[in-house]
Each structure stands twice: as C-alpha cells, then as structure tokens.
Amino acid sequence: MGRYLGPKCKLCRREGTKLFLKGSRCYSKKCSLERKNYPPGQKSKRYRSKQSDYAIHLREKQKTKRTYGLLEKQFKNFFKKAEDLPGVTGENLLRLLETRLDNIIFRMGYAPSRNAARHLVNHGHILVDGKKVDIPSYVVSEGQTVEIDKKSRQIPIIQEAMESHKSLDQFSWLQVNPANFKGVIKSMPTEEQLPQDVDVRLIVEFYSK
16 A cells, blocks of 8 residues: 655645644654745745635645545545535544544554554554454444553553653543553544544535535
C-alpha cells in the first residue's frame, strides 16, 4: 500500500494549520509552522492569489485527509460509507474517522501521533476486546475495550506518549484507564464532541460536484 513519505511539516505549512503529525514537536517552538507560517515553495511568500470556491473545498478535504493520515482512495471510501449511514453525511464521516483504531489509540494517549499509533497497530501491539487487531482502519464500536498488549506496555514511545498526554485535553466519549493500559468507548461521539476545526460541509460539497 502506498503512503506519504515526504516531510510532514510541509503538509502543515501547505494547509496553514497544525495537523499534529509529529507528536510532541507540534506542541513546541520547534514546530515549523511557528517559524514558517506560509506555504512551501519559492514564490509562496510573494504571490498569494485569492482562492476559488473549488480551492477552498479542496483544501478542507486535503487538510482533513492529511490530519487522519489517509490516502485519497481510503478517504473517499470512508465518505461513501458515511453517505450510506442514516443521519448527516458530514457528521457520519468525522465519526467514522474518529473511531478508527489508530485514531482511538492516539486519542487515548498511547501514541504521540496517529502515524505512531498506526505503527503500533500494524505490529500487533493492540488488543480489541482481548483479541489482537492489526488493521489501523478497523472502526471501533461503542462498548468495545481497547488496550495495549501486556508484552508491549514498556515500549518507550508508549510510555513517553502517556506521560505527555497527562497535560492534554481528555475526550468525554472515551474512558481511559492508564494504569491498566486500557480504554473503553463509552459512546459514539456526538456532534458537539467531534472536532470543531473541520468544516464537513465543504467536504460534502467537494464530493457532490
């Protein structure tokens, strides 16, 4: 499967916002967006043209796709699933993205970034309801338990992520028990509990054209 291997900081600069792709670095002064808050490229500082409606819709889709670390085909498949579900398509899309296993691991504080969480899942360090799941795109359901395998709990990246996560916001739809390296999805995130920095209306309009 293909994946993006280029500089992650360039993605943040292109979208003009922090996508939190490099863990604790994104919260520090080392973040490139703090020093270079303009798109990458030689002429990006000199030429700033007004964005068309299409460009606005595209950038919102790209920002969301890159935040969750998906390729275009993967993101579009999630959008199609969201369309088939009852309710509002945009909310369904965000809810599906938030309940991906790699994102759950990141939200619970067991990985410094979604990319790191994806590696933990791929290498078999994660259990769902006591069974090993190595598919990052696995969508976790309400009531399911997610935990770190006992053999993997001393991995430095997990320990460091848990330590730094103490000072970050918690998510009310998740019940996390750091002492036991476990977490439970108490409920599906409501509209108010979904990320508020994503304009899902623009994404829906992009794919509707």
